[in-house]
Amino acid sequence: MYNFKEIEQKWQDKWEKEGTFNAKNDYTLPKWYGLIEFPYPSGQGLHVGHPRSNTALDIIARKRRMQGYNVLYPIGFDAFGLPAENYAIKNHIHPKIITKQNTDHFRKQLKSLGFSFDWSREINTTDPNYYKWTQWIFIQLFKHGLAYKATMPINFCTGCKVGLANEEVVNGVCERCGSPVVQKEKSQWMLKITEYAQRLIDDLDDLDFLDKIKAQQKNWIGRSEGAEVNFKIKDSDDSLLVYTTRPDTLFGATYMVVSPEHPFINKHKDMIKNLDEVKEYQEKASMKSDFERSELNKEKTGVEIKGIKAINPLTNEEIPIWISDYVLITYGTGAIMAVPAHDDRDFEFAKKFNLPIKKVIVSKEEFAKYKVDEGQANSKIDDKEMTEAFTDVENGVAINSEFLNGLESKDAINKAIEYIEENKLGSRKVNYKLRDWVFSRQRYWGEPIPMVYCDDCGWVPVPEEELPLKLPEIKDYEPGENGESPLAKQTDWINTKCPHCGKPAKRETDTMPQWAGSSWYYLRYMDPHNDKEFVSKEALEYWSPVDWYNGGMEHTTLHLLYSRFWHKFLYDLGKVPTKEPYQKRTSHGMILGENGEKMSKSKGNVINPDDIVREFGADSFRVYEMFMGPFDQTAEWSMDSIRGCNKFLDRVWSLQDILVEGDQYSKETENMMHKAIKKVSNDIEEMKYNTSVSTFMTMVNEFSKLKKINKKEYETFLQLLNPFAPHITEEIWERLGHTNQLAYEPWPKYDEEKTIDESIDLPVQINGKLRANIQIQKDEDKDSIKAKIHENEKIQAYIEGKEIVKEIYVPNRIYNIVIK
RNA sequence: GCCGAUAUGGCGGAAUUGGUAGACGCACUAGACUCAAAAUCUAGCGAGAAAUCAUGUGGGUUCGAGUCCCACUAUCGGUACCA
Numbered sequence: 001m002y003n004f005k006e007i008e009q010k011w012q013d014k015w016e017k018e019g020t021f022n023a024k025n026d027y028t029l030p031k032w033y034g035l036i037e038f039p040y041p042s043g044q045g046l047h048v049g050h051p052r053s054n055t056a057l058d059i060i061a062r063k064r065r066m067q068g069y070n071v072l073y074p075i076g077f078d079a080f081g082l083p084a085e086n087y088a089i090k091n092h093i094h095p096k097i098i099t100k101q102n103t104d105h106f107r108k109q110l111k112s113l114g115f116s117f118d119w120s121r122e123i124n125t126t127d128p129n130y131y132k133w134t135q136w137i138f139i140q141l142f143k144h145g146l147a148y149k150a151t152m153p154i155n156f157c158t159g160c161k162v163g164l165a166n167e168e169v170v171n172g173v174c175e176r177c178g179s180p181v182v183q184k185e186k187s188q189w190m191l192k193i194t195e196y197a198q199r200l201i202d203d204l205d206d207l208d209f210l211d212k213i214k215a216q217q218k219n220w221i222g223r224s225e226g227a228e229v230n231f232k233i234k235d236s237d238d239s240l241l242v243y244t245t246r247p248d249t250l251f252g253a254t255y256m257v258v259s260p261e262h263p264f265i266n267k268h269k270d271m272i273k274n275l276d277e278v279k280e281y282q283e284k285a286s287m288k289s290d291f292e293r294s295e296l297n298k299e300k301t302g303v304e305i306k307g308i309k310a311i312n313p314l315t316n317e318e319i320p321i322w323i324s325d326y327v328l329i330t331y332g333t334g335a336i337m338a339v340p341a342h343d344d345r346d347f348e349f350a351k352k353f354n355l356p357i358k359k360v361i362v363s364k365e366e367f368a369k370y371k372v373d374e375g376q377a378n379s380k381i382d383d384k385e386m387t388e389a390f391t392d393v394e395n396g397v398a399i400n401s402e403f404l405n406g407l408e409s410k411d412a413i414n415k416a417i418e419y420i421e422e423n424k425l426g427s428r429k430v431n432y433k434l435r436d437w438v439f440s441r442q443r444y445w446g447e448p449i450p451m452v453y454c455d456d457c458g459w460v461p462v463p464e465e466e467l468p469l470k471l472p473e474i475k476d477y478e479p480g481e482n483g484e485s486p487l488a489k490q491t492d493w494i495n496t497k498c499p500h501c502g503k504p505a506k507r508e509t510d511t512m513p514q515w516a517g518s519s520w521y522y523l524r525y526m527d528p529h530n531d532k533e534f535v536s537k538e539a540l541e542y543w544s545p546v547d548w549y550n551g552g553m554e555h556t557t558l559h560l561l562y563s564r565f566w567h568k569f570l571y572d573l574g575k576v577p578t579k580e581p582y583q584k585r586t587s588h589g590m591i592l593g594e595n596g597e598k599m600s601k602s603k604g605n606v607i608n609p610d611d612i613v614r615e616f617g618a619d620s621f622r623v624y625e626m627f628m629g630p631f632d633q634t635a636e637w638s639m640d641s642i643r644g645c646n647k648f649l650d651r652v653w654s655l656q657d658i659l660v661e662g663d664q665y666s667k668e669t670e671n672m673m674h675k676a677i678k679k680v681s682n683d684i685e686e687m688k689y690n691t692s693v694s695t696f697m698t699m700v701n702e703f704s705k706l707k708k709i710n711k712k713e714y715e716t717f718l719q720l721l722n723p724f725a726p727h728i729t730e731e732i733w734e735r736l737g738h739t740n741q742l743a744y745e746p747w748p749k750y751d752e753e754k755t756i757d758e759s760i761d762l763p764v765q766i767n768g769k770l771r772a773n774i775q776i777q778k779d780e781d782k783d784s785i786k787a788k789i790h791e792n793e794k795i796q797a798y799i800e801g802k803e804i805v806k807e808i809y810v811p812n813r814i815y816n817i818v819i820k
Numbered sequence: 821g822c823c824g825a826u827a828u829g830g831c832g833g834a835a836u837u838g839g840u841a842g843a844c845g846c847a848c849u850a851g852a853c854u855c856a857a858a859a860u861c862u863a864g865c866g867a868g869a870a871a872u873c874a875u876g877u878g879g880g881u882u883c884g885a886g887u888c889c890c891a892c893u894a895u896c897g898g899u900a901c902c903a
Contacts (some may be wrong), residue, residue, distance in 0.1 A: 001859085005848070030829075059855095177835065211824085211896095212823090212897095213825050215823065215824065215898095216823085216824080216898070216899090218823095219822090219823060219824090219898080219899070220899085222902065224902075226903080243902095243903065244903060245902095245903065246903080257903095300901085324901095325901085326901045326903095327901080327903075328901075328902070328903090329903075330902085331902045332902070332903065335903095336903050337903085338903085339903090344821085344901090344903065345901055346903080348901095397839045411826075415864085431902080432902090433902050471824050509848095552887090552897095553897075553898085554850090556898095557898080557899095590897090627833095627844085628832070628833090628847070629832060629833065631834080632825095633825085633826080634826095634896075634897085635832080636832075638831085638832070639845075640831090640832095640845095640847070641831095641832065643846085644844095644845050644846055645845080647845095647860095648845085650860095654860095679836095690832095690833075690834085690844085690845095691834070691843085691844080693844080693845090694833090694834075694843065694844035694845075695843095695844085696844095697844055697845070698844065701844090704861095762840095763839080763840040764840095765839085765840085765883085765884070767883075767884085768839095768882095768883060768884040768885095769884095770840050773840075789821095791846055805883085807883090808883050810839060810884095813839055813840095814840075814884080816839085816883050816884060817883085818883050818884095
């Protein structure tokens with residue numbers, strides 16, 4: 001048994017003292033920048049999921065150093081956030097103190113795992129020297145019109161008493177506390193991320209992100225193409241604008257629907273005959289939480305707005321207008337034309353309220369069957385027969401639609417838009433699901449938004465030379481009943497002078513969301529102690545972009561999107577040199593408890609990394625997390641398995657007992673050594689760590705079998721294993737007589753020639769079934785192989801008396817005889 | 821519903837991308853060492869008496885399919901009245 005406790009402490013101390021892994025400020029060297037998501041220092045301490053990500057990229061960082069790169073592998077803490085604040089409210093301890101305690105604990109835990117972080121660049125989002133620049137970026141956004149105040153119906157969590165971004169609402173309840181979320185009108189700071197929607201899609205093309213991550217980004221942005229069309233209101237100059245992706249179905253629009261919040265209703269209240277009924281419906285809808293609204297989506301509700309009719313611009317028919325909450329004010333124009341025959345939701349609504357259903361599209365098969373002639377209305381297809389809407393764009397042909405008749409849906413859409421534009425009825429339009437980012441939080445523990453409101457000048461940013469605008473020390477963290485920030489009670493702090501005109505003015509009391517600090521942290525690492533700029537130009541030019549970013553799948557939509565947005569904004573200002581922040585993004589799978597369930601305190605299946613380090617050592621922990629399964633997939637924790645990894649390292653240590661001299665690979669191992677170097681080198685790049693570890697195990701088995709390992713072999717082995725198990729390998733390296741550290745030894749090279757076996761155990765199949773193996777030389781002549789095979793007794797027994805149809809030889813791979 | 825993924829021994833998982841299915845590890849069994857146990861070491865370990873059968877199910881392509889194609893099923897993750 002090797003003494004991992006002593007060894008790991010020894011090397012960690014040495015690394016710390018010597019700053020072994022600090023990135024060099026020599027900008028002439030080839031660089032590599034690896035990034036892991038900086039942790040939120042929770043009270044629970046490090047989770048076993050953190051080391052999975054950290055070890056994976058640590059391995060790459062360590063390999064890159066051995067390959068001669070100047071490596072930046074930084075670490076910091078994303079320390080603003082609700083848990084610390086909620087803890088503060090409960091226990092009356094300042095979040096700053098909690099955060100400091102948690103951060104110290106995290107730092108100690110991370111250090112005990114031997115990650116090659118550059119601790120000299122540690123950052124913390126709650127440090128005024130850091131959030132100074134977060135505030136600075138906000139001011140730039142404001143100055144360029146991308147930050148604005150708007151009174152918006154926002155998601156309001158009844159538990160946290162705080163406005164939430166759409167992203168923080170899960171199934172209608174608060175992502176953090178699980179309380180119901182209701183709609184509330186509130187003046188909020190908003191960021192115009194929608195302005196970047198198209199670029200956030202387009203620029204994905206040049207990035208090396210996992211496909212599923214790109215897909216998630218695109219889904220979230222949710223681009224759709226269609227048209228906006230105006231429907232005239234009868235007996236009025238007004239019209240109602242709708243958005244549709246299916247302008248080819250215009251002839252089938254038999255009614256319209258507006259969302260309960262639509263201004264149309266108030267505007268025309270004089271014409272509405274059943275105003276009370278409509279108002280009552282509006283009221284009911286506003287009382288519903290998001291949860292109820294989606295919960296009730298099975299059963300549609302609505303009220304007809306009586307007294308007002310719209311005119312279908314293509315058929316000139318009068319159609320009714322309804323109000324219903326299945327139409328959302330936040331998407332498109334907040335109003336729709338309903339085509340019940342070709343939209344599932346409209347169909348359901350029409351069935352319930354007995355509205356006409358008019359079929360204007362049939363499937364290609366149906367179209368062929370009825371031989372519907374172009375330009376001819378068709379009565380053979382009975383609208384009443386429909387039991388569900390026909391929505392397939394790929395397979396539709398227009399009917400009963402005058403000039404669209406006979407066109408396939410895709411062409412019909414284009415023709416319809418052309419017609420609409422020519423006749424000034426509307427225009428082509430692209431829509432996105434993505435909405436502007438609600439950037440205000442009515443909370444204490446976040447970056448103060450550096451804005452001042454002056455009655456005369458409006459919103460004025462805090463002058464940049466006054467940044468950071470520090471978060472004031474307060475005692476009461478409880479948010480106000482109406483959802484105001486706790487800062488709203490700090491009159492001393494609020495009252496200030498207008499930076500513009502000098503008159504008395506008031507500070508913004510909302511703070512930034514947790515996403516803010518993490519939207520640009522990768523930039524600060526490049527130059528963390530700069531007090532003149534957020535990063536120096538030289539550092540940016542040298543380190544940009546992040547070469548490889550790894551983190552959890554839970555952050556591949558929002559965090560990634562938000563930081564890409566900020567980065568693009570900074571790029572437009574000429575402040576950063578690249579269009580995108582991260583060149584490559586990968587994600588690790590979750591680690592579940594031993595019972596296959598998500599680790600949680602309540603389930604009692606949480607594994608504490610400290611216990612694992614104490615019992616097996618950091619190296620065993622690291623090796624196990626890499627061995628447990630494919631890196632990008634969910635894996636269950638197994639104590640038995642980690643013991644196996646610990647045993648493996650014991651055997652690595654024991655190889656010292658069978659060490660012999662030698663400065664060349666021995667004959668018996670040469671082939672294996674070259675293969676192993678190749679395999680491990682490639683595996684690391686593809687994050688196939690589990691098979692790298694099995695390669696190491698196979699090597700140890702082989703050396704044990706040979707009962708010897710020479711110095712050269714041992715050295716190469718240690719070099720390959722070093723990124724995975726840095727402490728034990730450094731220790732043995734030293735014991736082999738080296739005075740330099742393994743961490744900067746050049747990565748071993750392999751010779752392709754020598755990875756190829758000289759003699760091959762060639763499988764021989766008959767009709768695709770394995771029947772024998774024969775020994776051949778590499779690239780042996782086919783005739784010679786054929787002769788050997790036909791001499792083989794086993795084979796002869798099989799082909800005796802049978803007709804040989806053909807013989808297939810795949811050089812050096814397989815030989816197959818087909819018989820009848 | 822939509823998007824994405826996954827399915828291989830008792831278990832975690834390998835398989836050079838169409839070429840010997842089950843590498844490596846765990847668990848298990850036997851042996852060595854020990855008074856004994858643990859640890860360690862050695863050997864065995866998909867099913868079947870065998871022919872053979874086996875990579876979620878059913879088809880297909882091929883000399884040859886875990887891998888490719890078609891149609892399903894199950895599980896997991898994300899998302900959802902987005903017109």
